[in-house]
Amino acid sequence: MIGQKKLKNTKIVKNYINYIQTDSLEKDKMIKDLNDECFAENWVTTQFTAYRNTNIKFPFKIEFSDSTYASPISKKYVITSRYGWRRNRPHRGIDIDLVIGDSVFSILPGKVRFAGRSSGYGRTVVIRHNNGLETVYAHLSGFKVKKNEFVKKGQVIALGGNSGRSRGSHLHLETRYKGIAINPEYLLDFSSDHKIRGKNLWVTRDWAKTYYHSSKRQSRLVTLDSYEKALAYKNRKRKVYIVKSGDTLSGIAYRNRTSISRICKTNKIRKTTTLRIGQKLII
The missing domain is CATH 3.10.350.10 (LysM domain)
Structure with missing residues (x-):
C-alpha cells in the first residue's frame, strides 16, 4: 500500500522501491511488501552461488536509484587488499580492516539470499538488491539477519570476524551481478563521501576479470555511463x-x-x- 492505494503494476512497484531506497536511512520503511522479479530469478538460499554457467554479454548495464551507499563498517576505511590477482589466484573483492565483533552494515536495501558458511569465505551474508546486484560480506563471526529477510540501507547484518580462509580479522566485500564478480571500486567510491559512481554504469570485461587488476593498488578508474562509452573503451587503442x-x-x-x-x-x-x-x- 502507498497511502490508501494499492500497487497495481510493476512500474509503480519499481518507483516505490526507488522512493524507499532514496530515503532508507531516514524513513523507517521496509521493502518486504514488494515483489520485484529480481528476488525470484535464481533465488538460491542454501549455497553461496546462485548462478552457474551464466551467459551474459559484455558490456552490461547496472542501474542505481541512490547516489550514495551506506558504509559497511562504522570507522574509516583501511583497505588491506584490492580486487585483482593475488598469490597466483583471483581475489574477487576488497578486504577492509576491522576488529572481530565490529558491526557490519548492508550498503543498500535488499533481501538476504544467503546467510551461512561457505568454503573459503567462512561465515557469509549475500544480499541481493532490487537492481540485480548482489553484495557479499565474508569472514564474519556472527549473523544478525537470516535468509529471505528484507534489510534496509545501513542496517546491521553481521559481526566482523576471521572465519574461513583468512589471515586476520577483516571484511571481505564483493559486488556481483548474476554471478559475475565486478571490481567494487568501479561501482563505489570508498572515500568518506560513500558515493556510487553513477546512476547507470556499464560493465566491460576489464572490470570483471581479476587478472586485469593488481590486489596491491587501485586500478586506474574510468567511469562508463553509456553504451557508446563502453564500446569505445572496449575498442580503445592499447598503450x-x-x-x-x-x-x-x-x-x-x-x-x-x-x-x-x-x-x-x-x-x-x-x-x-x-x-x-x-x-x-x-x-
Missing part, C-alpha cells in the same frame, strides 16, 4: 611500452597501474620471461 635497461615486469606493471598477470596474458609471455631492451609490450 605500447618499450622496455628499457633495468626494467622488470613488476616495475612496468606498477608504473602503469596494471597487473603482471594482465601484461603476461596480453603479450603471451610468462612471469619468468626475460625482457629484452627495445621489446614492445602492450599495456
Whole structure:
C-alpha cells in the first residue's frame, strides 16, 4: 500500500522501491511488501552461488536509484587488499580492516539470499538488491539477519570476524551481478563521501576479470555511463611500452597501474620471461 492505494503494476512497484531506497536511512520503511522479479530469478538460499554457467554479454548495464551507499563498517576505511590477482589466484573483492565483533552494515536495501558458511569465505551474508546486484560480506563471526529477510540501507547484518580462509580479522566485500564478480571500486567510491559512481554504469570485461587488476593498488578508474562509452573503451587503442635497461615486469606493471598477470596474458609471455631492451609490450 502507498497511502490508501494499492500497487497495481510493476512500474509503480519499481518507483516505490526507488522512493524507499532514496530515503532508507531516514524513513523507517521496509521493502518486504514488494515483489520485484529480481528476488525470484535464481533465488538460491542454501549455497553461496546462485548462478552457474551464466551467459551474459559484455558490456552490461547496472542501474542505481541512490547516489550514495551506506558504509559497511562504522570507522574509516583501511583497505588491506584490492580486487585483482593475488598469490597466483583471483581475489574477487576488497578486504577492509576491522576488529572481530565490529558491526557490519548492508550498503543498500535488499533481501538476504544467503546467510551461512561457505568454503573459503567462512561465515557469509549475500544480499541481493532490487537492481540485480548482489553484495557479499565474508569472514564474519556472527549473523544478525537470516535468509529471505528484507534489510534496509545501513542496517546491521553481521559481526566482523576471521572465519574461513583468512589471515586476520577483516571484511571481505564483493559486488556481483548474476554471478559475475565486478571490481567494487568501479561501482563505489570508498572515500568518506560513500558515493556510487553513477546512476547507470556499464560493465566491460576489464572490470570483471581479476587478472586485469593488481590486489596491491587501485586500478586506474574510468567511469562508463553509456553504451557508446563502453564500446569505445572496449575498442580503445592499447598503450605500447618499450622496455628499457633495468626494467622488470613488476616495475612496468606498477608504473602503469596494471597487473603482471594482465601484461603476461596480453603479450603471451610468462612471469619468468626475460625482457629484452627495445621489446614492445602492450599495456
